[in-house]
Amino acid sequence: MKGIRVRVFGRVKEIVGSDEIDLPAGAGETTGTVLKSLIDRYPPLAPWRDYLRVAVNQEYVPDERTVSPGDEVAIIPPVSGG
Amino acid sequence: MKGIRVRVFGRVKEIVGSDEIDLPAGAGETTGTVLKSLIDRYPPLAPWRDYLRVAVNQEYVPDERTVSPGDEVAIIPPVSGG
Amino acid sequence: MLPILVDIVDGRIDTEKLVAGISDPSAGGTAVFIGTTRTPSGNREVEYLEYEAYRPMALKQMAAIAETARSRWPLVGVCAVHRVGRVGIGETSVVIAVSAVHRAAAFEACRFIIDAVKKDAPIWKKEVFADGHAWVGP
């Protein structure tokens, strides 16, 4: 079973303790299942669930979509540039 | 009879040929009579009549008011700073 | 709240220095407008511009406009500087810089000030062509 590598930033990175993490992935993984796996593994992320956006291949993915192990998946906490 | 010194700028200065001019002044001179005297003396100013603003003591005077020889009167053609 | 700086200068405007002058630890955003001379005008090539000001009145007007902006928006620093005399193409003729705690106020005040300066400050420019010149305006 190949994993999906997920990049994390900001407060999510702080909670996870690393800037990327490999999640085990079955068939039919989606942005939603990736996010759920991550939160299950790091419960302190749960309060942030509604604030997290997911990007696949460096584009925001507003609706749920399938992700494959080759995709670049990133969890985007609320941005605060400027 | 004391005169009223009038400062002129831009295209008005070019028409008048000087940056200030002394207009003879009787009693009861106003911003309107000053402007009229100037245009009578320099007819090429006539087409600009509706575009000229008058300032007294470095403030725009939107309505007609009395001017006295000690006042600093200026004719302000359409401004184009910036 | 920093003092308002308005000036009319005969030489090059140092934008960086003006922006530094309105910076403050309490300011989060600075909006700057930089007016530069351009060519062509209509379809004529402009060689350079020549600006003239009724200096004491222009300074009063600019100060009054800046004060009005500061009364309307919560600003930190305000600066408005106009150049006069000969200004080459592409050079800076006017700089408005406004700092504020939040950017909306900085943008709105900066826009208000340049609009008001262009409308009311007794400053004139003429465009100089190879074969003559024209005062800008109606």
Next chain:
Amino acid sequence: MLPILVDIVDGRIDTEKLVAGISDPSAGGTAVFIGTTRTPSGNREVEYLEYEAYRPMALKQMAAIAETARSRWPLVGVCAVHRVGRVGIGETSVVIAVSAVHRAAAFEACRFIIDAVKKDAPIWKKEVFADGHAWVGP
């Protein structure tokens, strides 16, 4: 029409150089937004800020935002640069500079770009205090 410049840099942003890069004889106005780090935050003194970016995606987002601006307004040059890493109080963290033939387009596009960058570019800042730090946001 000049190329769009977007960048994420680790050191000081040279605003003057960026503005020079979008100047052009056809441009009459340049609107610039300069974001600076500030203190206090709420009632806590901030010692410095630390910015982090998802760099390749942030660059893509900034380029897309700049392209959108150029499709909406008649612009000459567009530049958007964000700094990351440690940024001291009062230092510049972001510069947006937009030149246009007329100032209305420059102002509107500049405001649009900084608003969109703050909303969508994957960049984060944390405020560092004497006794801890806080990520900015909800």
